[in-house]
Amino acid sequence: MNIRSIVNKDNINLLNCESEPIHIPGCIQEHGFLLGLAADSLLIRYSSENVLAYTGFTHQQLLDKPLQQLCSAEQEDLLREFLTAASFDQSQPFVFTINNVKYNTKPHISNSTVILEFEPFPDGSLDLPNLYKQTQQFVSYLNDAQDLRQLCQSIAQETRAITGYDRVMIYRFDKNYNGEVIAEAKKDDLLPLLGHNYPHTDIPAQARALYLTNMLRMIVDVDYTPVPLYTIADEKEEQHLDLSLSILRSVSPIHIEYLKNMGVKATLTISLLQDNKLWGLISCHHYSQKNIPHYTRLSALLQGYFFMSQIKVRQAADEYNYAQHIENYIAPLLELMSTGDNFIGQHYHNPLLKDCIRASGFVIVQNDTILRNGNVPPDEQLLPLLEWLKEHANGGQFSTDHLIAVYPPAEAMNDTAAGLIYHALDSGGKNCALWLRPEMEKSINWAGNPSKAVVMDSAGARLSPRKSFELWKEVVKYYSEEWAAPELTTAARLASNLQKQAHLADIRREEKRYKELAAKLEAANAELENFNWISAHDLKEPLRKIQLFASRTFYSEVSLEVYKDSLVKIQHAASKIQLLLDSMLSFATMSKSNEEFEKINLNNTLTQVLGKYRKEINAKEAVITTDALPQLSVLPYQAEQLFSNLISNSLKFSKENVPLKLNIRYHRGPQHHIISFTDNGIGFHNRYVDIIFKIFQSLNKENQSNVGIGLAICKKIMDNHNGMITAEGQEGHGAVFSVSFPL
Template identity: 50%
Template sequence: MNITDIVNRDIVNLTNCESEPIHIPGSIQPHGFLLGLKGQNQVIDFCSANSAEFILLSPEMLLGKSLTEIFDKNQADNFIVYSIENQIDPAKPFVFTLNDIPYNTTVHQSGDTLILELEPFPDGTLDLPNLYSQTKNFVSSMERQSYLPELCADIADQTRNITGYDRVMIYRFDAEYNGEVIAESKREDLESFSGQKYPHTDIPAQARELYIKNQLRMIADINYQPVPILTLNSVGDKDNKSLDLSLSILRSVSPIHVEYLKNMGVGATLTISLLQNNKLWGLIACHHYSPKVLPHYTRLSALLQGHFLTSQIAVREVAEEFEISVSVDKALLDSLELLHENENFIEENFESPSLLKLANATGFVIYHKGKLYKNGNVPSNEELVPLLKFLSENYQNRGLHTEQLIDIYPQGESLSKFAAGIIYHSIAAGTPDGILWLRAERRETINWAGNPHKAVIHNEEGVARLSPRKSFELWLEEVKDKSAAWRKSELGSSSNFAYSIQKHINLRYVRSQENKNRLLNDELKAANKELANLNWISTHDLKEPLRKIQIFASKILDREQPDISAQVKDSVERMRFAAEKMQLLIEDILSYSKAGNMEKVYETVDLNLILQKVLEELNDNIDEKKALITSAELPALSVIPFQIHQLFVNLLSNAIKFSKEEKNPAIVIDVQIVTGNQILKERTEANALLPFYAVSFQDNGIGFEKEYESRIFDVFQRLHPANKYPGTGIGLAICKKIMENHGGYITADSEPGEGSRFTLYFPFENEG
């Protein structure tokens, strides 16, 4: 039989202490013994080396055997029923009896091993707790004590009465897992640890994880000798076996922790975890100054005290927060009332006491348009302005709160007298304008149980290792440059007020612009009136003289008087042509103006009917150029009919006009359904999934350069010489304006000599 132990012999030093495998020590405490069963036959695969001390059966006699070979059949069968996973209850341990001695047996699963931990109680007494009395005492304390510290003191007293330990402490962790004794019950002759703090190194991270998994931990005798756990190694086994004892009652203790407790002079301990939101909030730490084995049911009574306290932690903390929030909310309402009633709040009410109370601050500052408005105890302007500029540059889009300003603003150490802690909110992005609540430094003396900085020592070889502190004498540390912590209600209140002051400032700005806007509107109305007059002049006063010029020029040219020289005739012809061109330009400008300003009356119209009327209107041009125009079936849409008519006229006229000399114009009108993301990638205003009708006009004309595909829709944009291709350069601008009126788009796609394609995109919402 090849028996070996699974003791973990890793050396604990500074480089691995934080990952010390304390959950697999491979040994147990000696006040009980351990069996590990595997398989359906419940064969003993693990056994502690001290089994013979309890049941007169050595590991050699147990390993490889089934329970039925060790205990009588009745007990073994009953245990099989008990050990079904959903029936295991730690509060009701199974009882084995051997040699007339009963053993409380706590059972849990560890991987594929069923672990049995057997503790004897030779007198056969279960020592069941008086749950009624215990619950009654707790309810009485709960009703009597309004605040958490007082309730903790009662729990400490009751736990000590139940367990009989020399000292019981309630121990609370801060954010860094430094612990503080907030309540204590002890023998009168013992020195008090109340109020003392213990550094986070006293309880490493992996130990805290075990406290979460296993909420009750007992060390019966600090001076115990660890009992190895033995197992059978089969021939050919290459991997060393280990056993996870995270949930074990008997699990052996880290050598560092044992040394730590010895340095404190402690003989035995019981530790109960206090959890909140699956995190370790604190501990009930029980110390005895001699060995002490606590019976199973007494341990459960102590654990129940922990559950009682845990149930009240959140309730009491919320109650304390509520009392503060009531005061803070009242101050916030008072401040908001002043803000809403006074347009000049910043200048006239910045010294209101409610502004300090809403965050329980000692100072308050608003920096607005280069001026500081200060309330309470605040630093000088020379110190505040650089701070506000730093905050605006680094925390522009988010608020900031801190209890230790020098952590983020090292040059502000001199500010601690007024602003060790701050709440900051920007009130105007891109500027130093902001709002500050300040808290003065709260110098604090921390009562450490020994020097927390002496956790690391060097051995004779000079190797650093984590060492339990040898001295627990009171060690005082003064904390500077730090304020009291900001509470949630204070942060919420200040954030609400900062948001309101931003709205207030914006509203003031809007109001200040109202008069300017009113004057500007009057000026715009006058300008629009002048433009309307210009339109009238263009329509009547300019067009009429131009018509007369054309008529008189025609009469002169028609008479063919011999006394008129050819030079005069040429000048008159040029004058008539210029008048015609100016008249055409005026008409196009008026058309462009009307496209944007006329009342938009939509009708559901079949676009095929509009196209038919346009073709009839352009019939002479089509015949002259021998153009071939084909069209797909167009949809019926809700449009402004005369504008769509003008749109089709402009596009078809251009396609006929800009044709190649050697080719007859061929124009194809087509329609497709597309989505917004198929129109133009840069057209962010087009919803990517919105459907559009795409009506395209494809010609075989002269085309134009790619660079003009967007510029061609600008007013007066001409790409070809006017003497060869007459026009004003406004037609396509009118087309773009018409498509904008219909919530659509127009695009151009062309290459020189390859023709052009103009596409109109009508949204489905215009569908008839």
């Protein structure tokens, strides 16, 4: 029979502790003994070396023997009945009696092995806890606690009262599994650890995984000598025994050294779980050897269960209260969004957009326009960040309190964007919303320097846990304040509403564009109708005259005077056709101008036009007064044509034998530069205001040279400048034409 130890003999140090197989140490603590039975036959397949001290049998004498070697047939039958139950009642230990000594035993299955851990009753009794009193006490804590931390403090105090440990701490993990002591109950002579932080390396990943499967872990004496486990196996066989659920499982030597460095002699640890994750621990320390009975352990574990039942409730309550606070902030914003026509354009600077989630800056990008609110990086920093977010934001959303960790250029904008929340407002990321927070430099109180220390021994350098747990402060940089869940929810809610606003703005912009196109189309159709009218009437009339007088001349006997008269009339008709065609060409030229806008001095333009009409001005004995005109960005040729047509119009429709008076005035309105031309000519009735700007519509049909094109061209020019022209007349007293250029 080949009996051999299954102790894991891997060399463990801080370089490889994160991969240490702590669930299969192959040894146990010495305050009890362990047997591993074959699940079908209950033959003893594993035995701890210290079985002799408890039973009088050596492990060699017990291996491959039936359980009845140690107990009666009746006890074995009871164990079989216990094992065949649908589920084990772990609150009720299985009690073995060996050599008239009672042992607490928690049977559990590890693969195909039944593990029995035998612990003598520490105080010689098996007293049931007063569950009614314990539950009543917890309800009292619930009623008194104002928040989660206060409840933690009550749990720590009650757990210490139940167990008698020197120090009881509630230890909470952050998202990276760094821990903070958020509550503490202790002996008065101990230095406080409340508020101290412990790095995630203090509890490696595999240790955290064990805390998920085994809710209670106890070390009775850190100075124990590990007791090896033995089995019958060939040297080539792997006979590891998984002790994940074992209370006696030996502890990693690294952890033992860690506790010794803290001066701790005994511990009890209870897992606090939330949503199948390790939320924290109830960590009990004692500064001398300490073992507690089974039901005392269960009472402490019950405190953990009580507390776990309240974690989500308390956190939800805290988040709800904060969410209600935020709701009061954003209510006015939501009201503006629901009633306003252009919330983004009119209210992007509203401080509530950032203050509601305690951001220092807010940015919204709409159609490549960046709108800023508060403390925001300059363009040279912001634009590359927006491009990075567009590319890396999963699902169009991204948030962080440590931007530099994923975007190194953030170091240069630490005072504005150490943390952010990003939401794309469209599928392409062209429109987006961004909330920003600056760096919040803070100090973390570590329990000793979290860096792993190097100590020298006779074999050379060896890595070991730190030896000092005195307060060690670390200044943390490049972090903003962490975003709370209600803040993230609110940002998403606002982004959704802003997205609707952006879409609404796009729809209205398209609607406006379509209306403008429809107006242009209507105007083009009206112009086309006028052109058709010219083709059908105005051009046909002189052509008909040409045909008439030509027929009279060539096909009839006429005198020389009649012949000459016919030629003169043909010439007039042809001139009329030429005038109409030139007018149509001039109007079409204004519609399809390729001229570029230039900023020019309109005084110079007016001087040139007045010089062109100097002869007509002198003939009319006209008196023209003018204000100083501004410099405007215009189409230069069209601006000259505009002034020319308006001055020509005043000269053409002046009164006979009455000197023309023309006043050219300028003033700046709220939205336009306005230039008016006021004359004392023949004027017109205001009922004709709507038709005088239409092409080939003339109120003076007697004047053959007036085809009604000048004012139509003026209107076309002002349309090209996104301006307008208006007229006001009084028959016999003159007219006022005003042109308005946008600011």
